[in-house]
Each structure stands twice: as C-alpha cells, then as structure tokens.
Amino acid sequence: MARILLVEDSEQIYDFLSRRLQKRGHEVLMAHDGETGLEAAKSSLPEIVLLDMNLPVMDGWTVAKSLRADPSTQAIPIIALTAHALAGDRERVMQAGCTDYHPKPIDFTKLLSQIDDLVNIDKKASP
Amino acid sequence: MESRAIPFIKRNTRLGVGTILALAILVLGASLFLFERQQTSISRYSEVRKAGEAYLSSLKDIETSYRGYVIVGSEAYLDPYKEALAALPSRFSELKDALVAANINLSVTERATGSSQKVVDFAKRVIEARRISVEEARALVRSGQGKTVMDEARDAIADITSIADANSNILRKNGTITFTIAAILSLLAIAVASYALFRIAKLARQDEESARLITSDIVVNAPIGLAILDADNVITQHNKSFAQLVGKPDTSVVSQNLSETTWNFHEASKLIQDGCRKCRHTHEPVFLDNVEVTDGDEPRFLDITIFPVSASRYSRKSKRGAGVVLTDVTRQRKWELELEEARNAAEASNRAKSAFLANMSHELRTPLTAVLGYCELIEDDLADSPESHIIPDLQKISLNAKHLLTLINDVLDLSKIEAQKMEVHSIEFNISDMLKEIEAATGSLVLKNENQLVLKQATPNMKMLNDDLKIKQVLLNLVSNASKFTSNGTVTVAVEDFTREGTPFTRFRVSDTGIGMTKEQIKGLFERFNQADTTTTRKYGGTGLGLALTRALAHILGGEILVDSTPGQGSVFTLEVPTDFKAKAVEEPAEGDGVKKPAAMTDKEKENAALVLIVDDEPSARELLERLLEKEGFATVSVSNGAQALEKLKDTKPIAVLLDIMMPGMDGWHVLRAIRKNPDTANIPVIIQTVLDDQNFAFAMGASGFIKKPVKRQQLSEILGDLETQNTESRALIIDGDEKSSAELKAMLEEDGWKVTISADADTAKEDVKDEPPNVIIVDMKSSDMRNYKYAKDLQQARNWSAIPLVVMTSEGERAKKVKTLHTKSKIPDGTMNLAELVLELRRFSQMPQASAESQNTAHQIEVSNG
Numbered sequence: 001m002a003r004i005l006l007v008e009d010s011e012q013i014y015d016f017l018s019r020r021l022q023k024r025g026h027e028v029l030m031a032h033d034g035e036t037g038l039e040a041a042k043s044s045l046p047e048i049v050l051l052d053m054n055l056p057v058m059d060g061w062t063v064a065k066s067l068r069a070d071p072s073t074q075a076i077p078i079i080a081l082t083a084h085a086l087a088g089d090r091e092r093v094m095q096a097g098c099t100d101y102h103p104k105p106i107d108f109t110k111l112l113s114q115i116d117d118l119v120n121i122d123k124k125a126s127p
Numbered sequence: 128m129e130s131r132a133i134p135f136i137k138r139n140t141r142l143g144v145g146t147i148l149a150l151a152i153l154v155l156g157a158s159l160f161l162f163e164r165q166q167t168s169i170s171r172y173s174e175v176r177k178a179g180e181a182y183l184s185s186l187k188d189i190e191t192s193y194r195g196y197v198i199v200g201s202e203a204y205l206d207p208y209k210e211a212l213a214a215l216p217s218r219f220s221e222l223k224d225a226l227v228a229a230n231i232n233l234s235v236t237e238r239a240t241g242s243s244q245k246v247v248d249f250a251k252r253v254i255e256a257r258r259i260s261v262e263e264a265r266a267l268v269r270s271g272q273g274k275t276v277m278d279e280a281r282d283a284i285a286d287i288t289s290i291a292d293a294n295s296n297i298l299r300k301n302g303t304i305t306f307t308i309a310a311i312l313s314l315l316a317i318a319v320a321s322y323a324l325f326r327i328a329k330l331a332r333q334d335e336e337s338a339r340l341i342t343s344d345i346v347v348n349a350p351i352g353l354a355i356l357d358a359d360n361v362i363t364q365h366n367k368s369f370a371q372l373v374g375k376p377d378t379s380v381v382s383q384n385l386s387e388t389t390w391n392f393h394e395a396s397k398l399i400q401d402g403c404r405k406c407r408h409t410h411e412p413v414f415l416d417n418v419e420v421t422d423g424d425e426p427r428f429l430d431i432t433i434f435p436v437s438a439s440r441y442s443r444k445s446k447r448g449a450g451v452v453l454t455d456v457t458r459q460r461k462w463e464l465e466l467e468e469a470r471n472a473a474e475a476s477n478r479a480k481s482a483f484l485a486n487m488s489h490e491l492r493t494p495l496t497a498v499l500g501y502c503e504l505i506e507d508d509l510a511d512s513p514e515s516h517i518i519p520d521l522q523k524i525s526l527n528a529k530h531l532l533t534l535i536n537d538v539l540d541l542s543k544i545e546a547q548k549m550e551v552h553s554i555e556f557n558i559s560d561m562l563k564e565i566e567a568a569t570g571s572l573v574l575k576n577e578n579q580l581v582l583k584q585a586t587p588n589m590k591m592l593n594d595d596l597k598i599k600q601v602l603l604n605l606v607s608n609a610s611k612f613t614s615n616g617t618v619t620v621a622v623e624d625f626t627r628e629g630t631p632f633t634r635f636r637v638s639d640t641g642i643g644m645t646k647e648q649i650k651g652l653f654e655r656f657n658q659a660d661t662t663t664t665r666k667y668g669g670t671g672l673g674l675a676l677t678r679a680l681a682h683i684l685g686g687e688i689l690v691d692s693t694p695g696q697g698s699v700f701t702l703e704v705p706t707d708f709k710a711k712a713v714e715e716p717a718e719g720d721g722v723k724k725p726a727a728m729t730d731k732e733k734e735n736a737a738l739v740l741i742v743d744d745e746p747s748a749r750e751l752l753e754r755l756l757e758k759e760g761f762a763t764v765s766v767s768n769g770a771q772a773l774e775k776l777k778d779t780k781p782i783a784v785l786l787d788i789m790m791p792g793m794d795g796w797h798v799l800r801a802i803r804k805n806p807d808t809a810n811i812p813v814i815i816q817t818v819l820d821d822q823n824f825a826f827a828m829g830a831s832g833f834i835k836k837p838v839k840r841q842q843l844s845e846i847l848g849d850l851e852t853q854n855t856e857s858r859a860l861i862i863d864g865d866e867k868s869s870a871e872l873k874a875m876l877e878e879d880g881w882k883v884t885i886s887a888d889a890d891t892a893k894e895d896v897k898d899e900p901p902n903v904i905i906v907d908m909k910s911s912d913m914r915n916y917k918y919a920k921d922l923q924q925a926r927n928w929s930a931i932p933l934v935v936m937t938s939e940g941e942r943a944k945k946v947k948t949l950h951t952k953s954k955i956p957d958g959t960m961n962l963a964e965l966v967l968e969l970r971r972f973s974q975m976p977q978a979s980a981e982s983q984n985t986a987h988q989i990e991v992s993n994g
Contacts, residue, residue, distance in 0.1 A: 010493070016500040023507055033866075054874050056866035061877075105496030105532060108503055 001025040002119045005046035007037030007063065008081065009055050013106070017050075020108060026115075034058030038066050041073050047119050049078045050102075050111075053093065061096045068097035077118040081106070144323040151316030158309030165302040171229040172295035178222040179288040182239070185211045185218050186246050186280050190273065193250040197257050197264045208250065215243070222287070231290055239283035245276040352429075352453030355436055358407075360385040360400055363448070372429060372453045374420075394796070394824055395420045395429060401789055402433040403449045410435050410447075417460060417797065428460040429453050471806075477545070479967055484542035486963050491535050498528045537672035544679045551594045551683060553708040558589040558622055558633070561599055565620070569606045576614040578639075580606070585623035591633055593708040597680050598635075601688070604673045605637040605700045613641030613697070624706065631706040632686070638699040644692040652690060653678040677702075684708060738779065739847070741765040742772040742798065743787040743816075748836070752785055752816075755840050759847065769793030773801055776808045783831070783847060788817040796828060803829040814846055858882045859969070860892055860901035862915045862922075868936075868944070868962065869907045875966045888918045903969060905934045936965070 004021060008014040009032050018028040029044055031037035034055040041049055053060030060080065067073040079100045080093035090101045100114050192208030226233055249272055257264035346353060352369035354362050361384045370380055385396050395418045402413040412434040419426050436448040502525045509515050543549045562582045573580045609618040621636045653674050681688040686704030739761045741752045749765045756763050764779060766772050768790055784802065788795035795815060802808045812831035822833045832846040859881050863869045873883045886892035906919045919933055936944045946960055
C-alpha cells in the first residue's frame with residue numbers, strides 16, 4: 001500500500017477521502033494549503049500526491065510546478081483533483097506537471113485504480 | 128436643361144391653334160377656288176353677249192344688203208346677204224352654245240328665232256319684189272315692215288344679252304363680297320393663331336425658366352453634397368450641403384483643389400482623390416461607404432459616390448472631370464451601431480447567463496461530492512457490521528445523488544456549449560474499441576430489460592479523427608435510451624462510412640425494437656426537458672436533458688442527429704459526424720449554433736505564437752512584408768482585402784496586423800475600425816503601412832503603429848519589437864485578504880486568460896510584480912481590515928502606478944462582493960457583483976485599448992470604500 005500525501009483544503013473532502021483511503025490500507029498524510037503541502041512533500045517524500053488545484057496561500061498549479069522543479073520531488077506522481085471539469089483542464093494540469101487528473105466529484109473506485117496504476121508504475125520503474 | 132413633357136393643357140392649346148390655322152388656309156383656298164369659278168362664269172356671260180351681237184350683226188348684214196340691192200339693182204349687192212344668210216344658223220347655234228355654257232334657259236331664244244325668221248322672210252320678199260320691179264320693192268321697203276321686224280329681232284336679242292349682263296353683274300357683285308369676307312376671316316384666323324402661338328411659346332419659356340429654377344433650388348438646397356471637380360480635382364461647382372459636409376458651411380469652396388484642402392474633411396478628401404483616379408481610369412462610378420469624417424467632436428459618416436463627368440468644360444484632353452455626391456449617413460450609422468451594441472449586449476448577457484449556469488453547476492457538484500463520499504464511507508463501515516441492513520437505504524441515497532450529479536453534469540455540458548466553452552479534442556481512434564467500451568458500459572442496463580445489444584461495422588478496423596469522448600457520450604446516451612424503452616428486444620449499433628458533399632462522414636445508427644414514438648412525440652424531442660411525455664419521466668427515469676445535449680454535441684462535432692420511429696415497432700437514432708473533424712472544420716469555418724470549433728484554434732494558437740497578419744491588395748507589397756517578417760522570425764498570413772482580414776481574425780490571433788489603407792472595397796480605415804470595435808480583436812495591435820501621410824489620423828483611429836511605405840526592415844523590426852514588449856497578457860495583482868475568494872478569483876481570472884499574482888502585502892507585491900506592472904490591482908479586504916487597502920495605496924505611490932486602477936473588493940453576503948474602483952478614469956463599474964461578474968467586467972476593461980497604454984501621470988482621486 002502507498003504513502004499518500006493529500007493536499008486538500010475542503011474539510012469534508014479531506015475527511016472522508018482520507019478515512020476511506022486509510023480503510024483501504026493506505027497511509028495518508030495531509031496538508032490543507034499549497035504551501036504546507038509543498039513543504040510536506042519535500043520533507044516526507046510520499047509515493048504519490050493527491051493535489052487539489054484550488055488551494056489557499058499557494059495554488060495547486062504552483063505546487064505542482066515547484067514539485068517538478070525540485071530534483072528531490074520531481075519523480076513523485078501527482079494526481080490533480082480539480083473541481084472545474086472544464087474542457088482543457090486536463091491539458092492544463094498536465095502542463096503544470098501533474099501525472100494524472102481526477103475531476104471532482106470523486107469516483108472513489110476510479111481514484112483507487114489511478115493511485116494503484118501510478119504507484120505500481122513508479123515501483124516498476126524504480127524498484 | 129433636359130427636355131420636359133409639355134403639360135396637357137398646353138398640348139390642347141397647340142392643337143387648337145393648329146386647327147385655326149388649318150381652317151384659315153382652307154377658307155382662303157375655298158374662296159380662291161370660288162373666285163376662279165366666278166371668273167369663268169362671268170366670262171361665259173360675256174360669251175353670250177358676244178354671240179348675241181354676232182347674231183344681230185348677221186341680221187344687220189342681211190338688212191343692209193337687201194336695201195342696197197333695192198336701190199342699185201345689182202346682184203353683186205346681194206353677196207353680203209347670201210353670206211349672212213348662210214352664217215345665220217351657225218351664229219345661232221353659237222349663241223345657243225354660249226347660253227348652255229352660261230347655264231341660261233334656251234327658252235329665251237324663242238322670240239329671237241321667230242323675229243329673225245321674220246327679218247329673213249321680209250328680206251326674201253323684198254328681193255323677190257325687186258326682181259319684178261323697183262317700184263314694188265320700194266313700196267315694200269317704204270311700208271316700214273322691214274324696220275318693224277328688225278326692231279323686233281333687235282329687242283329679242285337685247286333681251287338675251289341683258290339677261291347675261293344682269294347675271295354677270297350679280298355674280299360680280301356677290302363674288303366680291305364673298306371674297307372680301309373670306310379674306311378677312313382668313314386673315315383674322317391667322318392673326319389669332321399667331322397670337323396663340325406666341326403665347327404658348329412665352330408660357331413654355333416661363334415654364335422652362337421656373338422648372339430650371341426649381342431644379343437649381345433642389346440642387347442648391349438638397350441635403351446631399353454635390354460637386355463637380357475638373358480634371359485636376361479643382362472644385363468647379365458645388366451646392367450648400369457639399370460645403371457644409373466638408374466642414375465649410377458658410378463659404379464657397381469653388382476653385383479649391385481637393386489635394387490642397389485643410390478642412391477637417393481632410394481624410395475623406397484623400398479617399399475621394401483616390402476614387403477620382405479610379406473613376407477616371409475605369410469610367411465607372413466609385414462608391415465609398417461609411418467614410419468617417421470629424422465634425423467637431425462628433426464623427427460623421429458619409430457615403431461618397433464619384434462618377435465620371437464627360438462635359439467638355441470639366442474635362443481636359445483624355446482626363447475627365449468627376450462628380451462627387453456626399454450623403455450624410457451618420458444617423459443610419461448611429462442606428463446600425465446602436466443595433467450592433469444591442470445585439471452585442473444581448474449576446475454578452477446570454478453568455479454571462481451560460482457562464483453563470485456553468486459556475487452554479489460547478490458549485491452544486493462540490494456538496495454532492497461530500498454526500499456521495501460519506502455515503503460510500505458509511506457503506507464501507509457498515510459492510511461487516513450488524514447494522515448492514517441500512518446499506519440498501521444508503522445505496523438509494525447514493526443512487527439519487529448520482530442521478531442529481533448526472534443532471535448537473537448535463538446542465539453543465541449544455542451551458543458550456545452555450546457559453547462557447549466546449550472544445551473539441553479530436554484524436555484518431557478505432558471505432559471497434561469504442562463500441563466495445565460502450566458495450567461494457569451499457570451491459571447491465573441492456574440486460575435489465577432482457578435486451579440484446581448487437582454491434583455492426585460495415586468494414587473492419589474503421590477509424591475516425593474526431594472527439595472520441597463526445598461521440599462515446601452521444602452513443603452511450605442513445606444506447607441507454609434505446610435499452611430503457613425496449614424490453615425483450617434488440618438494440619443495434621451499426622456503423623458505416625459515407626460521403627457528404629465530398630467530405631467523408633461516419634454514420635452511427637442506433638436502432639431498437641421498443642415502444643417507438645408518434646410524430647407528435649418526435650417533435651420537440653431534442654428540446655430541453657422534453658421527454659416523449661411527462662409520464663415517461665416517471666416510468667423510465669432520465670433527466671430530459673440527454674437528447675438536447677446529444678444534439679448539441681453532434682453539432683459541435685460538425686455533425687447532425689436524426690430520428691425516425693414507428694410507434695410499437697421501435698426507433699432509429701442516427702448520428703452523422705465528419706470522419707475527420709479538422710478537415711471539416713477547416714472547410715467550413717464554424718458558424719451555426721454560435722459554437723466555436725476551438726480544436727482548430729487551440730492548435731493554431733500554439734503555432735501562431737508570433738504570427739503577423741498582412742493585409743495589402745498589392746501582391747508585391749505582401750511578398751516584401753512576408754520576406755521581411757520571416758527574416759525577423761515571425762510567421763505570416765497574408766490576405767488581399769479588408770473583408771478577408773476580418774474573416775481571418777475570427778479564427779486566428781496574430782500578435783499584430785500590418786494594414787494597408789488604400790485597398791479596393793473596404794479600405795484600411797474601415798478594417799481598423801472593425802477590428803477595434805470587436806471585443807475579440809480590439810486589443811490586437813494594428814500597424815498601418817501606407818503611402819499616405821496620415822500618421823496622426825492613424826493613431827487617432829486606434830492604430831498601434833505607423834509605417835510609411837516603402838517599408839524598411841529596420842523600421843518594421845523596431846515597431847514589432849516595441850509591440851512584443853507591449854503585447855503581453857493582461858496582468859492582475861491581487862493583494863490578499865480573504866484567502867478563499869482570492870484563490871477563487873485567481874483561478875477564474877486565469878481561466879479567462881489573465882496572468883495573476885497574489886501577494887500578501889505591498890512589500891511582497893513590489894517584488895512579485897517588479898518587472899511587469901499589472902494592468903489592474905485588486906484588493907481583497909476583510910470587511911473591517913484596512914491594511915490591504917493601505918498596502919495597495921502605498922504600492923501605487925511607491926511605484927508611480929497611480930494610473931493603474933485599484934479595485935477594492937469587500938464581502939457582501941455569502942457569494943457577492945462589493946466592488947469599488949478607486950480610479951476616476953477606469954471603466955470598471957462599482958456595485959455588488961459575484962466573482963464571475965467581476966471577471967467579466969475585468970475582461971471588458973482589459974480589452975479596452977487604453978487599459979495598458981493609459982498615461983502614467985493621470986491625476987486621480989482615491990476614495991475610501993465604506994463597504
């Protein structure tokens with residue numbers, strides 16, 4: 001199971017999401033704004049980051065760019081959680097440096113498989 | 128003066144005069160004829176007299192002859208007697224002829240015949256007697272009988288001649304009177320006719336004169352400017368309105384040369400000269416529409432017509448004069464503009480409505496996420512607990528929440544399409560893969576009503592280059608509809624290729640064997656919230672938005688959706704979409720539905736990072752510019768006229784437009800105005816390149832640069848270099864107060880193409896926006912906290928940014944913000960609005976040309992918001 005950093009400012013979402021992820025055996029670290037999220041990623045080096053794009057203090061786009069700019073974190077896969085679901089969002093988050101994209105509302109089953117895919121790929125790529 | 132129709136009454140008068148004249152001539156002719164006949168008659172009467180006298184003279188010869196014989200007794204004296212006797216019958220018949228000719232009754236000759244016979248008889252007796260004896264003869268003569276018969280004959284003949292004389296006299300007298308009267312009448316008629324003719328001529332002259340005066344009144348006073356230019360463009364004649372329209376209302380502009388005028392009509396006069404040249408060349412009229420001239424502060428618009436004038440006094444050698452007609456169309460223009468504004472406003476508000484819907488749908492999704500998330504969480508928790516009987520209830524909550532979500536998603540998609548935010552991402556994909564996915568996704572639904580799904584492909588390995596997700600969305604919708612309304616039947620998806628007007632298309636036919644629909648039900652099927660009837664919603668579920676969305680999707684994919692159905696037998700829905708979306712999109716630039724086809728655009732935008740649009744009607748000029756620009760590292764697109772340029776700008780966003788002025792059809796000024804007027808193109812820099820010397824006018828019209836032809840490389844690169852630094856995206860600086868709404872505003876502004884920086888205070892802001900002064904500073908204040916406002920003000924002062932509008936935003940209720948702009952010249956309206964509305968206002972502001980170029984030292988006034 002994976003060590004997941006969940007950066008999400010909406011209390012309800014991080015609450016149920018973290019609890020469900022933990023139930024599935026994942027280890028969930030949490031941050032509620034972009035800046036602490038970025039610090040947490042750098043200090044605890046999670047296996048994957050679930051990143052809300054619309055964050056206070058520092059937005060998700062900046063967090064993603066910063067993670068990609070830092071050699072210690074640039075390999076960590078990021079799944080962008082966006083509430084926009086507007087056309088072009090996928091391209092934009094990919095450009096910002098995210099690895100995958102999950103539009104809200106969260107389809108938990110799908111999210112789990114996305115996490116699995118990325119963590120497994122990551123493990124396969126660097127065993 | 129052109130000939131005019133003679134009025135009706137005048138024509139009648141002329142006819143009358145003609146008749147009088149004709150009658151006069153007739154009378155004169157007739158009287159002459161009568162006179163002639165009278166002369167003949169008179170001469171005939173004198174013939175009668177002559178004949179009578181001749182007859183009498185024969186009788187006298189007889190008398191004289193027999194008297195001589197009596198006295199002398201010589202037979203020789205009887206010769207005259209014999210001659211006269213022989214002549215007498217012919218003389219008499221001559222008399223009779225004359226009488227017949229003179230139309231006198233022959234009865235008048237009876238007495239003459241008798242008496243002349245008596246004379247002859249007496250003569251015979253005397254001659255007989257003389258032969259016997261002289262004495263007897265003398266006695267007979269002395270008896271006086273001879274005298275008596277002779278007198279009788281003389282009388283009878285005198286009677287005849289006197290009748291002729293009397294007739295002749297009467298005739299002569301009457302003839303004279305008739306002729307005199309006829310002559311007088313004729314002369315009178317001629318006099319009258321002449322007078323009438325004289326009057327008519329005079330009236331006609333007066334008429335012509337007054338018509339000429341009316342025409343010249345019209346020409347002089349008509350509210351249409353009229354002028355005639357000679358071959359050198361010198362004004363030879365003009366009317367009042369012309370002087371007025373060229374800005375010289377109280378003076379004559381005769382003998383002014385159009386190329387030397389200094390009136391405010393200046394710019395138009397250049398166009399007119401150009402038109403005159405063309406007109407003289409082609410001998411065809413030249414029409415210039417909506418030429419803008421300045422009249423004080425008010426712009427006026429003129430329609431100008433230039434036409435060749437061939438009259439020799441305006442022309443020289445082969446060069447012709449030209450007529451100029453100026454029509455003031457300012458009012459019409461104003462109406463047009465008002466209409467256009469109204470339409471733009473309506474469109475904008477419709478877009479705003481759709482944007483609002485999109486935002487609202489988005490807001491609705493967030494709480495639903497939580498509802499669904501917690502439901503599933505509890506389901507997980509309860510799975511192995513004794514309370515597991517609650518799970519079905521929880522699943523109902525989930526199911527309804529998901530249904531609500533579908534509804535919201537449909538609304539969101541529809542409003543995205545209407546707000547023109549739906550983009551088409553076309554990729555190459557395999558149709559059979561997609562069909563397999565559809566089969567997997569609809570499997571449970573198909574089985575639920577014990578249906579069978581059949582997939583058919585006309586040819587194996589069919590491929591498409593279109594938006595796979597949207598086509599899948601449409602097909603999923605159609606297949607799930609078909610399964611819903613069919614039980615124990617078959618749902619078939621058949622795919623085939625075909626060609627429509629030379630473009631390859633792919634047809635997906637989804638048919639079922641279900642309940643079908645009547646014609647009435649099909650009508651309005653694709654409207655929103657319209658299922659076949661309301662009871663179906665209850666019985667079969669569904670949002671009522673599905674088919675509306677399906678059709679909208681089909682349209683933005685460049686295709687169409689069709690339906691055919693028989694009640695009780697089933698329905699066939701057919702989706703026809705271009706096999707290659709881009710080929711189709713290029714072929715017919717997106718129109719209908721007001722939906723952009725952004726797939727072509729986004730790609731283009733990337734390619735066109737440094738694209739310059741060249742507008743010039745001269746191929747050599749275009750080539751030169753293309754070469755120069757390519758050397759400078761720009762991509763170019765060239766068009767040869769204004770209309771093409773505007774068309775091009777609909778789907779390309781060049782970094783600059785190089786615009787020629789003197790072009791056929793729409794000239795450069797018109798193109799520039801159209802570019803500035805359209806919010807989508809208003810802030811594209813336009814560089815005027817022309818042989819004209821109108822730099823100031825160009826800038827006044829909103830040009831960003833001006834190059835005098837021939838264009839030099841140095842000049843071009845300098846101007847484009849300036850533009851490159853100028854022409855970056857609009858930048859907003861948010862000085863943070865309320866984290867949440869700042870972040871949200873930032874996201875929304877970025878969505879809208881802004882570059883946004885959030886700074887916590889003035890000091891960090893100074894660093895953050897060091898090199899690029901923002902176009903607007905937004906201060907997000909917690910209601911009572913004035914610090915941020917102070918930061919912003921400090922920042923403005925420190926950086927000499929006083930011209931940059933400062934928007935102060937305070938919370939007003941849940942979602943609304945009270946917005947106040949602390950810059951007197953800015954066009955951002957104050958008021959209460961939500962963030963989406965603020966974004967719209969900011970967009971409008973940023974598209975105004977002065978937004979970035981506003982003078983840095985404009986005096987301004989800062990007020991403190993009380994909100």
